[in-house]
Amino acid sequence: MEQLNDLEFELLQGLLLKYPSLKSHLPYLQVKDRTVTKTGLTVDFEYLNFDEAITFEDINALFSAGENIEMKGLKQGLGYVIDITDGKISYLEFVTYGETWNGKAGSYKIVKT
Structure with a gap:
């Protein structure tokens, strides 16, 4: 298990603007694994x-704030989506726009945008 990195944490903060009830989840959220593909990265939580203090509301959504992540070494940057399934933050997926990326933030x- 790993802690969230700065980029992951910052993107989750944007998620909380839309779904403030998920704020209580962050202290319990850990990275289960990070899987690098040739053009992206999936972070499973x-x-x-x-x-009992944490509640799992009936939220099922894919969230992205329509942002682009500019990163050194990538000409077009990264897009992302956060999956919420059955009220739980399930995963965060980063994708390049066809460029090879090593998954390092x-x-x-x-x-x-």
């Missing part, structure tokens, strides 16, 4: 040590 800038 799991919940650890949660109790170096310095970045999030730009509204």
Whole structure:
């Protein structure tokens, strides 16, 4: 298990603007694994040590704030989507626009498109 990195945490903060009820989930959210593909990265989450204080509302959605992530080494940057299934933050998927990427999040800038 790993902690969220800065980019993952920042994107989840944007998710909380639309779904504020998910804020109580963050202390229990851990990275289960990160899977690198040739042109993207999937970050799977799991919940650890949660109790009755956390609620799982009936939310099923794919979330993206219509932003582009500019990153050194990528000409067109990254897009992303966050999956919420049965009220749980399930995964975060990053995709390039056809470029090869090693899945490492170096310095970045999030730009509204």
